[in-house]
Amino acid sequence: MKDANIKRIVIAGGGTAGWMMAAALSKVLGAKGAGGAGIEVTLVESEAIGTVGVGEATIPAIMKFNAQLGIDEHEFMRATQATYKLGIEFRDWGAIGESYFHPFGRIGFDLEGIDFHQFWARLKHLGDSNGLDAYSLNTRAAYASKFVRPEPAHGQVINQMGYAFHFDASLYAAFLRRFAEGHGAHRIEGRIEHVEQDGETGLVRALKLDRDRTIEGDLFIDCTGFRGLLIGQAMGADYHDWSHWLPCNRAVAIACERAGDPVPYTRSTAREAGWQWRIPLQHRTGNGYVYCDDFLTPEKAEAVLLDNLDGAPVSNPNHLRFQTGHRAQFWAGNCVAIGLSSGFLEPLESTSIHLIQMGIAKLIALFPGTRDAPVERAEYNRLMEDDFRHVRDFLILHYKATSRKDAPFWDQVRMMEIPDTLTQKIELLRSRGRFFKYDAELFDLTSWLAVAEGQGWGPQGHSPAADRLSESNVRQSLANMRSVYAKTIDAMPSHQAYLDKYCKAAGETLRADAA
Amino acid sequence: MARPDHMRFHAEIGLPLEALIKSGTAQPVLAPRFPSASGPISVPFAPVAAPHEGVEFHHFWLRHRAIAGDEASDLFDLSPAIALDHSVGAGAPLWDAVLKGGLAFGLRLERGRYAGALLQLAQRAGALVDAGKAGDHAPDEHGDLAGDLVIECGPERSGGGAQAEAGAWSNGRLTLPCTLPCTSTLPGAEWQVCVNAARRFVGLSAPLANSANEQREYTRLAQQEAQRIADMDALLQESDPLASHTFASTHPALARKLALFAACGRIPTEDFEVFTPPEWLAAMWGRGVRPRRYDRMANRMPQQQLIEWLASLKRQRDALTRARETV
Numbered sequence: 001m002k003d004a005n006i007k008r009i010v011i012a013g014g015g016t017a018g019w020m021m022a023a024a025l026s027k028v029l030g031a032k033g034a035g036g037a038g039i040e041v042t043l044v045e046s047e048a049i050g051t052v053g054v055g056e057a058t059i060p061a062i063m064k065f066n067a068q069l070g071i072d073e074h075e076f077m078r079a080t081q082a083t084y085k086l087g088i089e090f091r092d093w094g095a096i097g098e099s100y101f102h103p104f105g106r107i108g109f110d111l112e113g114i115d116f117h118q119f120w121a122r123l124k125h126l127g128d129s130n131g132l133d134a135y136s137l138n139t140r141a142a143y144a145s146k147f148v149r150p151e152p153a154h155g156q157v158i159n160q161m162g163y164a165f166h167f168d169a170s171l172y173a174a175f176l177r178r179f180a181e182g183h184g185a186h187r188i189e190g191r192i193e194h195v196e197q198d199g200e201t202g203l204v205r206a207l208k209l210d211r212d213r214t215i216e217g218d219l220f221i222d223c224t225g226f227r228g229l230l231i232g233q234a235m236g237a238d239y240h241d242w243s244h245w246l247p248c249n250r251a252v253a254i255a256c257e258r259a260g261d262p263v264p265y266t267r268s269t270a271r272e273a274g275w276q277w278r279i280p281l282q283h284r285t286g287n288g289y290v291y292c293d294d295f296l297t298p299e300k301a302e303a304v305l306l307d308n309l310d311g312a313p314v315s316n317p318n319h320l321r322f323q324t325g326h327r328a329q330f331w332a333g334n335c336v337a338i339g340l341s342s343g344f345l346e347p348l349e350s351t352s353i354h355l356i357q358m359g360i361a362k363l364i365a366l367f368p369g370t371r372d373a374p375v376e377r378a379e380y381n382r383l384m385e386d387d388f389r390h391v392r393d394f395l396i397l398h399y400k401a402t403s404r405k406d407a408p409f410w411d412q413v414r415m416m417e418i419p420d421t422l423t424q425k426i427e428l429l430r431s432r433g434r435f436f437k438y439d440a441e442l443f444d445l446t447s448w449l450a451v452a453e454g455q456g457w458g459p460q461g462h463s464p465a466a467d468r469l470s471e472s473n474v475r476q477s478l479a480n481m482r483s484v485y486a487k488t489i490d491a492m493p494s495h496q497a498y499l500d501k502y503c504k505a506a507g508e509t510l511r512a513d514a515a
Numbered sequence: 516m517a518r519p520d521h522m523r524f525h526a527e528i529g530l531p532l533e534a535l536i537k538s539g540t541a542q543p544v545l546a547p548r549f550p551s552a553s554g555p556i557s558v559p560f561a562p563v564a565a566p567h568e569g570v571e572f573h574h575f576w577l578r579h580r581a582i583a584g585d586e587a588s589d590l591f592d593l594s595p596a597i598a599l600d601h602s603v604g605a606g607a608p609l610w611d612a613v614l615k616g617g618l619a620f621g622l623r624l625e626r627g628r629y630a631g632a633l634l635q636l637a638q639r640a641g642a643l644v645d646a647g648k649a650g651d652h653a654p655d656e657h658g659d660l661a662g663d664l665v666i667e668c669g670p671e672r673s674g675g676g677a678q679a680e681a682g683a684w685s686n687g688r689l690t691l692p693c694t695l696p697c698t699s700t701l702p703g704a705e706w707q708v709c710v711n712a713a714r715r716f717v718g719l720s721a722p723l724a725n726s727a728n729e730q731r732e733y734t735r736l737a738q739q740e741a742q743r744i745a746d747m748d749a750l751l752q753e754s755d756p757l758a759s760h761t762f763a764s765t766h767p768a769l770a771r772k773l774a775l776f777a778a779c780g781r782i783p784t785e786d787f788e789v790f791t792p793p794e795w796l797a798a799m800w801g802r803g804v805r806p807r808r809y810d811r812m813a814n815r816m817p818q819q820q821l822i823e824w825l826a827s828l829k830r831q832r833d834a835l836t837r838a839r840e841t842v
């Protein structure tokens with residue numbers, strides 16, 4: 001058997017992607033790791049260039065990443081001024097004046113092996129006014145500003161809950177930096193000026209830094225953000241543009257003072273040419289307006305954002321441009337792009353950090369034995385493309401399923417052609433609430449149902465299987481569920497009380513460097 | 516033969532395993548023999564050993580073999596499922612040993628009695644069973660059976676009228692994918708696809724006049740599943756699977772599996788797989804496909820711990836073999 005010859009990994013960039021990568025690689029493959037697989041992990045970053053400064057809301061899958069690193073959740077929350085996130089409230093998406101909640105966790109309990117939502121849809125069509133919210137512990141807890149961390153001993157009701165975090169992106173990177181350095185990763189401060197490639201194979205040999213420094217490596221991870229210094233500029237990987245489906249291409253972000261106790265959910269409010277986010281942290285609130293510049297100028301976007309803050313701004317507006325899509329190759333030669341360098345899907349469902357996590361997990365699973373590993377590379381590229389495509393389709397649903405006719409932006413997205421696979425999926429869901437999840441698909445029935453129903457595209461019928469129980473039996477069962485949820489919520493501590501008890505960050509300093 | 520997943524189906528329809536054991540209808544199967552171009556291959560349902568810290572056991576085994584320099588040993592020599600299974604020797608394994616062992620198992624079912632038990636269950640649930648006589652549902656002059664939906668369950672298709680392609684649902688006719696040729700040669704595949712088809716149909720059932728979407732989805736899922744079975748069949752029947760030049764175009768997912776497994780010992784899974792990764796491993800291994808390297812994550816286990824782990828697996832295997840021989 002050929003001995004593995006990857007001995008040095010060089011990570012270019014020290015944003016969230018770079019430090020997540022450094023933390024994971026140093027933990028599982030680094031010289032200090034168990035058994036010492038003995039790989040040297042070096043990260044190069046430039047403080048002068050800085051990071052993108054956004055990316056503060058996550059989804060529950062991040063728990064797996066933290067668990068794999070052995071991170072203590074409360075310690076991590078204290079260090080990053082984090083709050084809990086139970087889902088996302090969408091305002092004005094289906095129609096102006098309407099709102100709905102996309103919760104994590106489960107909705108309702110199945111009855112006799114038949115999906116809960118089929119019974120709910122049956123009653124809905126019989127005139128019952130209880131929405132999905134009534135059967136989601138997450139939604140009810142979010143609106144009551146309650147939180148408790150589900151533990152196995154809590155029983156099945158609380159364990160229906162799912163949660164994630166809102167955190168300060170710069171503090172998260174700093175937290176992971178301490179972790180990675182503690183596990184043997186080396187950090188080099190400097191500007192990458194040139195990428196040196198092998199003349200024959202095109203493989204990357206070294207990064208040339210300012211002050212005439214050279215960092216050699218066997219495997220290079222491009223975490224240089226939208227610049228894509230290695231994957232794009234050096235390796236020439238093309239970009240697949242998806243902006244015909246997801247046309248937003250700019251954002252302006254700003255942090256403001258918090259107004260009252262932070263709520264345990266993100267808010268997304270649809271606006272004239274896109275949408276605005278609100279992410280509550282312990283010390284401040286992050287805000288941003290994601291929009292399409294065919295329909296709105298940056299100045300107007302900034303003005304709308306400033307008009308819609310909960311408190312006084314505590315940072316300068318951060319204007320960003322992006323293009324929705326992904327690299328044709330996420331891994332080219334001996335260079336793997338992770339994070340914004342690999343592609344970007346707008347932050348509507350907070351999926352970018354998750355896609356970083358997916359990239360890391362897949363790279364570790366397919367870790368190459370040699371600098372050039374075409375088979376592993378092809379598989380990695382296939383899997384990552386699948387991940388991006390599945391998330392893309394879910395995001396498109398939010399835009400397509402709208403009845404807004406108040407602005408040209410909404411006319412465009414309402415009337416756009418969507419991928420065939422998505423059309424079939426939406427039709428199945430709309431007709432009788434049917435949903436088949438692909439293995440690699442991130443969002444499950446709960447998510448698709450919550451968004452489709454919330455935007456007026458919910459099931460119009462139900463499965464005949466849900467007629468197996470008598471109407472009175474179904475009514476009684478669902479009433480019981482509502483009452484159990486109500487009692488459970490009553491017994492939960494407030495989100496703020498839970499934070500105070502377990503996760504209170506030291507100091508109340510307002511950080512102005514990130515939105 | 517019924518695969519392990521069949522037990523879930525039995526639970527769904529209310530057919531307890533104890534009843535099948537008591538009536539002598541079921542015998543356990545831990546490692547069915549798959550026919551192949553190079554002779555039968557034992558394909559255990561259970562992995563040889565559990566993964567460690569996310570790394571599959573065969574990577575550790577490969578590392579151990581490199582350390583021990585023991586070229587003659589085989590990964591599946593250590594399989595407790597094969598050691599227990601009757602297919603290697605002395606008759607069916609005892610139920611108590613199988614239930615105690617906690618390994619995934621399937622069932623070899625006595626067809627007549629099993630069909631009788633299912634029939635009884637169906638009748639109790641209200642199905643009209645009119646053996647031999649079609650009654651009101653007699654075929655018309657084209658040989659088509661009357662009914663809003665006709666489900667074709669056997670290889671012999673009825674009628675000369677509109678027919679659905681194997682595995683498809685269209686035109687008031689649903690053809691179970693067990694009519695696909697390869698399902699009959701792969702142990703357990705035939706019944707598995709029937710169970711999957713039943714589940715899929717129940718999940719998608721809809722008023723017949725208004726079910727075009729459901730029919731399309733049903734057919735799409737059934738066809739993907741059929742491709743996964745055809746992949747396994749091709750792997751087994753090709754004289755030299757790794758050298759096949761046609762797989763890339765005829766069985767692209769299989770070509771990917773083979774290439775990746777040979778490169779680094781990983782087994783990629785596709786949507787709607789019928790066979791599990793331990794089964795793919797056994798089938799590829801049995802066809803002589805070997806990884807060129809193991810996952811370097813396997814190096815994280817201290818060498819002494821690895822040696823002790825392998826030794827304990829060997830002892831367990833020996834104990835199972837001795838137990839079988841004394842039966």
Ligand SMILES: Cc1cc2nc3c(=O)[nH]c(=O)nc-3n(C[C@H](O)[C@H](O)[C@H](O)COP(=O)(O)OP(=O)(O)OC[C@H]3O[C@@H](n4cnc5c(N)ncnc54)[C@H](O)[C@@H]3O)c2cc1C
Pocket residue numbers: 012013014015016017018044045046047049050051052053054055056057058169190191192193223224225226227229251253288290320322338339340341347350351352353354356
């Ligand atoms: C508007 C917006 C909102 C978002 N919201 C969310 C969200 O809510 N949830 C979510 O999951 N994701 C979100 N994201 C995505 C998220 O911000 C990113 O996925 C995440 O921050 C990772 O970024 P990165 O590390 O790839 O890039 P960056 O943060 O840009 O880091 C790039 C690094 O490369 C370094 N670098 C670049 N060039 C050089 C050079 N020449 N020499 C040396 N170093 C260099 C930089 O200094 C920096 O350290 C959002 C993105 C945008 C644009």
